[in-house]
Amino acid sequence: MNQFKLVARIIEKSALRYTPAGVPIAAAILMHSAKQREANIERIVEFEINAQAAGLISKQFNDLPLDVETEFTGFLARKNRNSKSLVFHINEIGTHLLD
Incomplete structure (x- = not known):
């Protein structure tokens, strides 16, 4: 199973675009930062990941504040079939987690 769940902030958005078939695609860069335990040691984990939302959820994703x-x-997939880079394909948006 390829399911990925992440709490992150949108730090950069691209303009909404459309596929040749007319499907809307919203793209952004997400930033994740959290404390994780590994081998009984706490460490800070931070990374950026490219993300996109297609279809009906794209407007909701595009309207989220920075x-x-x-x-x-969602799930992880290659950017394209010849790429080694991964993109987070979002198919569900949860609640905003305010400080």
């Missing part, structure tokens, strides 16, 4: 922690669920 820099607000939100829970996202």
